[in-house]
Amino acid sequence: MIFITWNVNSITARQSHVEQLLESYEPDIFCMQETKIIDDKFPREMFTQRGYEVEIYGEKSYNGVAIASKEALSGVTRGFKVEIAAGSRRLIAGEIGDLKVLNIYIPNGQAVGSEKYYYKLEWICALKKHIEENYKPSDQLVVCGDFNIAPEDIDVYRPQEWNGAIMASAEERKHLNDIKDWGFIDVFRSHHDEGGLYTWWDYQRGAFRRNAGFRIDHVWATQPLADKCAGVIVAREMRELERPSDHAPVVAEFEL
DNA sequence: ATGGTGGATGGTCCA
Numbered sequence: 418m419i420f421i422t423w424n425v426n427s428i429t430a431r432q433s434h435v436e437q438l439l440e441s442y443e444p445d446i447f448c449m450q451e452t453k454i455i456d457d458k459f460p461r462e463m464f465t466q467r468g469y470e471v472e473i474y475g476e477k478s479y480n481g482v483a484i485a486s487k488e489a490l491s492g493v494t495r496g497f498k499v500e501i502a503a504g505s506r507r508l509i510a511g512e513i514g515d516l517k518v519l520n521i522y523i524p525n526g527q528a529v530g531s532e533k534y535y536y537k538l539e540w541i542c543a544l545k546k547h548i549e550e551n552y553k554p555s556d557q558l559v560v561c562g563d564f565n566i567a568p569e570d571i572d573v574y575r576p577q578e579w580n581g582a583i584m585a586s587a588e589e590r591k592h593l594n595d596i597k598d599w600g601f602i603d604v605f606r607s608h609h610d611e612g613g614l615y616t617w618w619d620y621q622r623g624a625f626r627r628n629a630g631f632r633i634d635h636v637w638a639t640q641p642l643a644d645k646c647a648g649v650i651v652a653r654e655m656r657e658l659e660r661p662s663d664h665a666p667v668v669a670e671f672e673l
Numbered sequence: 674a675t676g677g678t679g680g681a682t683g684g685t686c687c688a
Contacts, residue, residue, distance in 0.1 A: 426679080426680065426688085427679095427680055427681075429680095429681095430679090430680060430681090451680090451688090453680070453681065454681095477681085477682095478680085478681050478682070478686085478687085479681085479686085479687065479688095525687075525688055527687085527688080533687095565688095619677095619678080619688090620677090620678040620679050620688090621676080621677045621678045621679090622676090622677060622678085623677095624678095660679085663678090663679075663688080
């Protein structure tokens with residue numbers, strides 16, 4: 418089973434790239450973030466024409482998440498049960514048989530100490546509560562998406578220069594790690610122990626050319642599912658295309 | 674120190 422998560426940075430701007438990704442990898446499940454479009458305007462046909470079902474939760478201009486899958490999702494939920502302040506469309510979940518999928522777009526947080534940073538922390542706390550109330554560590558659960566956090570210094574280009582700034586600060590890392598401790602394995606990291614492997618590069622200053630990136634897009638699996646993970650890669654070639662997303666897809670294979 | 678880029682939008686905001 419091929420599983421992909423990708424922050425597309427606008428589904429309309431990235432339509433041809435998404436088509437290329439679907440043709441290259443033929444994912445069974447494809448989770449998207451930052452679709453940036455209201456549900457009525459989402460290009461569903463791109464998926465339905467290729468035999469995918471698609472579940473969406475979008476808004477105008479910002480945020481927005483979606484899941485395309487060869488088999489239809491059941492039990493689809495959108496957002497937290499009780500939305501927190503400034504609730505935005507950043508979470509969609511569903512199930513295929515025994516497999517549970519939770520696709521998230523954690524707020525960026527702008528800068529450590531800013532209002533948006535505290536919203537980011539609050540959102541992560543709400544996510545933890547949501548997971549505790551709706552899942553068990555013994556479930557076959559995958560949580561994926563743009564977490565906007567590089568979990569460790571190894572996930573950051575020149576961490577000494579970044580020095581605890583946004584996406585790498587101790588407080589957001591701790592909040593995220595509290596969720597991981599509930600029962601997740603970072604399956605990319607369990608298959609790769611080296612540094613220099615990133616999923617996001619700033620559009621500015623030739624960051625991709627210099628591999629000045631961050632590993633902020635993740636696939637986390639509970640132990641029963643992580644045991645079935647055969648491999649995880651970053652599809653860097655999607656970042657090399659003309660007018661790319663600033664993120665590259667993360668592709669995981671599970672033997673289900 | 675600043676600005677550099679990109680998407681949605683039609684001002685700026687967000688990343």
